[in-house]
Amino acid sequence: MFLQWIGIATTTYLVIKLVYYLAQGAYLYFFRTYPDFNKYGKWSVITGATDGIGKETAFQLASRGQNIALISRNTERLKNVAKEIESNHNVQTKCLAIDFSGDEEIYDKIADFLQGLDIGTLVNNVGTDQELVRFLEQSNLSLIIRNLVRVNIMPTLKMTQIVLPGMVERKRGLILNLSAFTILQPIGKFAITNATKSFVDLFSRALSYEYESEGITIQSCRPGAVGTKLSQQFGDLEKMTSIKDYCTSWLATVDKARWTHGHWQHAVEAWVWEKIPTALVQKLSDYFYMEPGAKIMKELEKKK
């Protein structure tokens, strides 16, 4: 009798949990209701805005009436993207060419650049990669360490330091950080990059508890493979979620949860990925990522 009750209770619990997951998934990924970005402020700031996820996000925010401040390295590309945004959407743009791997003074320039703007949305998107080999086998380890700390970690902290005070004062703001679902399991040969993404994820989520009572929404986004230049080493970009599909889905989730995978396919992949035993994860990632990745990188090098 007692065991029977335990059985019923357990089954009920599992069914409720499943229904909850499915409902939450449907709410996040299939009900595409977008927030009114203009209620957070007139300007969106996007780091790494000239390619991939950052560029598409810039266009989509502009199509929703946001003025866009773009930050990345290449002046020419910045000008082109800004021109394209202004000619397609009736909004203002502002560009700053900065290399985030530079010294901390760059943040004084960024603070000047953003001075006085009504910034409602910050997208911490800029990110860079390690080589797909073990820690000591990176071809210039010092450089990789420096770049990953400066490009993947520092901007998340420093951009927040620059933008958050204004948001708190105005009692509104939206901060979006790009993390990744590979943080759900430790993976050999991804060690440095993925650890920086864990930092971003945990920082964002903790900060969201600190500031949500002040009207600030902070979200960490954890994509799988999106078809951008950064993903070239993982194979055919055509087979990955397109940048446009990904951003269209992701931006509908931003005010609904503290973290998201942005797209239902990525949520399913992440769910499976998290459930696989960690020892098996190493074998799978060697088979699916490292070996094909090494070949692809060689071919890309040759083409250069």
Ligand SMILES: NC(=O)c1ccc[n+]([C@@H]2O[C@H](COP(=O)([O-])OP(=O)(O)OC[C@H]3O[C@@H](n4cnc5c(N)ncnc54)[C@H](OP(=O)(O)O)[C@@H]3O)[C@@H](O)[C@H]2O)c1
């Ligand atoms: N693509 C994926 O599958 C995937 C998966 C998980 C997470 N993510 C994360 O999503 C974010 C965006 O990735 P993505 O694939 O869209 O990248 P991407 O296509 O390589 O674009 C990177 C952007 O950042 C700029 N940038 C790169 N290094 C910079 C630096 N040192 N200083 C200033 N700007 C710099 C680039 O422009 P310039 O070259 O002109 O500077 C470009 O606009 C990253 O944080 C990435 O880790 C991506």
Ligand SMILES: *[C@@H]1O[C@H](CO)[C@@H](O)[C@H](O)[C@H]1NC(C)=O
């Ligand atoms: C490695 O990167 C550092 C910068 O951190 C640079 O000074 C050094 O020359 C590089 N070494 C090689 C062998 O490229």
Ligand SMILES: *[C@@H]1O[C@H](CO)[C@@H](O)[C@H](O)[C@H]1NC(C)=O
């Ligand atoms: C994990 O690390 C690999 C290797 O650097 C990188 O290509 C991949 O994008 C990383 N994933 C995330 C989510 O950062």
Ligand SMILES: *[C@@H]1O[C@H](CO)[C@@H](O)[C@H](O)[C@H]1NC(C)=O
């Ligand atoms: C997201 O960016 C905001 C602004 O920098 C920052 O406060 C928050 O900590 C970041 N969260 C993540 C996940 O980086």
